[in-house]
Amino acid sequence: MRAGRAADLLADLTQPPTRRTCLTHVEERPAREGRRGFFPEWADPRLVAHLAERGITAPWIHQQEAAELAHGGTHVVLATATASGKSLGYLLPVLTAIGARELEPEARRATALYLSPTKALAADQLTNITTMADGAGLRDARIAVYDGDTPTEQRRWVRRHGTVVLTNPDMLHFGILPGHEQWASFFRALRYVVIDECHSYRGVFGSHVAMVMRRLRRIAAHYRADPTFILASATTANPELSASRLIGQDVTPVVEDGSPRAGLTIGLWEPGTRTRVDGRGPGRSDDAGPEGEADPAGAGAGSGPDAAKATDDGAPAGVDAGDGEGGATSGSGATSEEPLRRSATSEAGAILADLVERDVQTLVFARSRRGAELVSGSARRLLEQKAEHAFAPELADRAKRVAAYRGGYLARERRALEDSLRSGELKALASTNALELGIDIAGLDAVVVAGWPGTRASLWQQFGRAGRRQDRDGGALALFVAREDPLDTYVVHHPETVFGAEVEAAVFDPANPYVMTPHLCAAASELAIRDGEESIFGPTARDLLTTLAARGVLRSRPTGWYWTMTESAHELTDLRGSGGEPVRIVEEASGTLLGTVDAASAHTQVHDGAVYLHQGMSYVVNHLDVERAVAFVHREDPLHSTHPQTTSTIRIRQVDREVAWSGGVQLCFGTVDVTDQVTGYQVRDVFTQTVLAQHPLDLPPRTLTTKAVWWVIPQERTDAAEIPGEELPGALHAAEHAAISMLPLLATCDRWDIGGVSAAQHEDTGEPTIFVYDGAPGGAGFAERGAEDAHAWLRATADMIAECPCEAGCPACVVSPKCGNGNEPLSKAQAERLLEILHP
Incomplete structure (x- = not known):
């Protein structure tokens, strides 16, 4: 790219009158020279020679440090920036x-297991590792992917002959560990286990993977x-702590990044x-609606049993919700005359x-499956319209080179899109966070992040997809486009929260029973x-084993615990917490499988x-067959x-911690039961x-x-604050929404990972109460x-x-896109008073 290209692009994008006030902050991150180390003496000379042929005459300092530690048998976590060359380490x-x-010849045989959180990353690394091994002439490097897409006849070969096997935690859990006898020769020679993009193992998924690592x-x-x-x-913050928790052993960090x-x-x-x-009022809200993909748990719980008594913003485990923008602000107090922001x-x-028109290869990260489809479809339509009006056939051609990428696609669709992106055949891709991790996309000039991705770590990971080529003179461009959401709005006006x-740090709990x-x-x-062996799983494992034996699930013998059931023990859990068998989406007329949810x-x-x-095509569901896990569409x-x-109720099962807050308010933490039911839908x-x-x-x-x-607020405190009784439910509800939206600033989550309920008089506390809960079992x-x-x-x-x-509340402060109550009731003014009680 020519000098100043990124700045020129930004100037072009803000040129139209409707966009001149959109840019709230610009941050320039200057180019940086790299710092080289040297190849260790133990490194295979064929590898060193091959790398030299590719122009790599010495590793970066972090690559050398990580390689030295690993070669010496020390568990190591290499935590450096995107595109810093961690793979060579x-x-x-x-x-x-x-x-x-x-x-x-006297050296012992060695094998390695590579784990990635996504199939796309494993496929990308297969190409990378194969190229390096073949280039160096390593005959013993038999590299293969072993996942759900691997054909049956190929699996046998991988088990017998593979020396570098690339897979994911799900396949390790379901397909490798249960049949470990078939992998005996591989496990006997297992020298290294590589866990790529380990920061992505957080929440309940991280807890599951931590257990798989111990197994x-x-x-x-x-x-x-x-x-x-x-x-x-x-x-990430304290990568050694998260890594140690993940594998259950001490890990040494390497964090000094020497890459340019x-x-x-x-x-x-x-x-x-x-x-x-078209005279129809505010423009079409392309991302309104709950159909989507918040890759973590998501959304859409509804009112409590009495809307005047209990309100909620729920997040049952695994619900897959979209960003839900669009100005559907029923109950927000916003009038129809108030201007509505364009959706992200x-x-x-x-x-x-605009970027594709300027021949800029771009990747857009959308917050949902629906959002990815709509971003790509919208860009194509705009390019086709410009091509028609400006008589520019080249724009029509570029429109065909814009696509969407998301979970739920069939394997062959995903592979074709990945190959087209690498080859440059695709000019732009709108993706969920499925393409956030690791994949090397050469020549990417710009990244657009549409909506807060959940954590700062994810934001920087997505930004890092741009500027991967070091010969980019004018730098690359990254844009964060805010949704009409409290956290997004807060971030664009408080750049210090990002920069x-x-x-x-990754948050997960391996001890979760x-x-x-x-x-x-x-x-x-x-x-x-065996007796005494259970300690590898943690200090609470023995009690849980005793309980399982008492229930007849395991059989206890003097030598240890045995599984005696006829059912598969591995079917008892789903690592990603999706809650059971995926639902197939089938076009009823043709019987075509479109995807899964x-x-x-x-x-x-x-x-x-x-x-x-x-x-990019719309379907309407004829019938959801819950028992057969099939949705028939047309x-x-x-x-x-x-x-x-939805409707929702919450009951306190156990209080683990209780802290006296100011003025008699109690801050509590513990176990709750949340019951949700989808009762209907709006059109x-x-x-x-x-x-x-x-x-x-x-x-x-x-x-x-x-x-x-949860916070328990004495009724006398709300009375003393002069919060009218009829407005108290709205104050609690608004404060609950706002608290849910801001928790991602502290924890590695987004609002779709968590839910909330508020009640003017909760049945377990007898007082006004606000709950915020994890959306995972x-x-x-x-x-x-x-x-x-x-x-x-x-x-x-x-x-x-x-x-x-x-004045009265909007999607940028207290109106929630996933409120099952239709954002009724809400009182922004009284929520401010209520928060003064909670945080004087």
């Missing part, structure tokens, strides 16, 4: 060990192997107000079209758990009558969107978001036992993190509400 010792017998260590020990773990991570860095221009962008479209999704689509703050229990069963079915998301995404998007382009409604006009109809649904309730933080550590730093959490919440210029 682990490939140098791995490939050297695997090729050792070719140089020294892996146990199986390796059974075959007398003691592998060294090498973990690669984006920059291309210049990066970062802009924070707040969309302007909408214009009228439609804004990102317009920005993407002046440390990234978060809801996670550990099924993994103890799985471990016992793999190998009987996780079980817990099905009730909100593919209920009867739901509008579902796939590859092709249709309706001018409406669908929005599920809304896609242009105005006007409610056109409401339909009931008969779906079974779901109960979630999880961890929560047994908890994920997010509510606990909020309880530990409640003062900072409440201060940010109070500041955010006070700084919002609206």
Whole structure:
């Protein structure tokens, strides 16, 4: 790119009158020279020669340090920036060990297991590792992917002959550890375990993976192997603590980044107000609606049993919800005359079209599956319109080179998109966070992040997809486009929350009994758990084993615990907490399988009558067969969107911690039962978001036992603050929404990972109460993190509400996109008074 290209692009994007006030902050990150180390003496000379042929005459200092530690048998976590070349840090010792017998016949055989959180990353690394091994002429490096897409006939070859096996935690859990006898020769020679992008293992998923790692260590020990773990991570706080918790052993960190860095221009962008479209009022809200993909747990719980008594903003485990923007602000107090901001999704689509028009290869990260589809579709339409009006056929051609990428696509679709992106055939891609991790996308000039991705770590990881080529003279461009959401709005007006703050540490709890229990069963079915051996799983494992034996799930013998059931123990858990068998989405007329959605998301995404998007095409659900896990759909382009409604109740099961707050307020943390049920859905006009109809649904309730933080506020305190009794539910509800939206500043979560309930008189406390809970069985550590730093959490919440210029509440402060009550009732003014009680 020519000098100043990123700055020129930013100037072009802000040129239209409707965008001149959108840019709230620009941050320039200058280019940085790299610092070289040297190749260790033990490194395979063939590898060193091959790397020299590729222009790599010496490793960066962090690559050398990590390789030296791993070669010496020290577990290591390499936590440096995106595109810093972490892969060489682990490939140098791995490939050297695997090729050792070719140089020294007496050397022992070595194998390595590579784990990634996504199939896309494993496929990308397969190409990278194969290229390096083949280039160096390492005959013993037989590299293969072993995942759900691997053909049956190929799996046998991998088990027998693979020396570098790339897989994911799910396949390790379901497909490798249960049949470890078939992998005996591989495990006997296991020298290294590489865990790539380990910062992504957080929440309940991280807890599950931590248990899988302990089971892996146990199986390796059974075959007398003691592998060294090498973990690669984006920059995080205290990476050694998270890595140690993940594998259950001490880990040494390498954090000094010696790689060069291309210049990066970062802009924070707040969309302007909408214009009228075809005389129909505010422009179409392309991202309104709950159909989507918040890759963590998500959304859409509804009103309590009495809307005047209990209100909520729920997040049952695994629900897959979209960003839900669009000005559907029923109950917010906002009048129809108030200007509505353009949605982040439609804004990102317009920005993407402008960048593609300027021949800028761009990746857009959307917050949902629906958002990714709509960004790509919007960009294509705009480019086609410009091509027609300006008689520019080249724009029509570029429109065909814009696509979407998300979970739920079939494997062949994902692979084709990944290949087209690498080859440059695709000019732009709108993706969920499925492409956030690791994949090397050469030549990427710009990244647009549409909506807060959940954590600062994820934001920087996504920004890091831009500027990967070091020869980019003018630097690359990264834009964060804010949704009409409290946290997004707060970030674009407080840039210090991004540029002046440390990234978060991964939060997960391996001791979660809801996670550990099924993994103890799985471990016992793999190998009987001998007496004393259970300590590898943690100090509470023995009590849980005793309980399982008392229930007849395990059989206790003097030598240990045995699995005796006929069912598969590995089917007892789902690592990603999706809640059961994925629901297949089938076009009823043709029988074509379009994709899948996780079980817990099905009730909100593919209920009867739901509008579902796939590859830019709309489908309407004819029927959701809950028992058969199939949603039958037909092709249709309706001018409406669908929005599920739910009811929710919360009961306190156990108080683990209680702290006296100011003025008699109690801050509590403990275990709760949350029961949610999708009771119906609204049909809304896609242009105005006007409610056109409401339909009931008969779906079974779901109960979630999880961890929560809650405040119990004495009624006399709210009376003394002169909060009218009739406005108290609205004050509690608004404060609950705001607190949920701001917790991601402290914990590695986003608002779709957590839920909330508020009640003017909760049945268990007898007082006004606000709950915020983890949207995962047994908890994920997010509510606990909020309880530990409640003062900072409440201060940010109070500041955010006070700084919002609206009078009665809006999506940028207290209106929630996932409120099952339709944001009724809400009282922004009284919420400010209530927060003064909680945080004087």
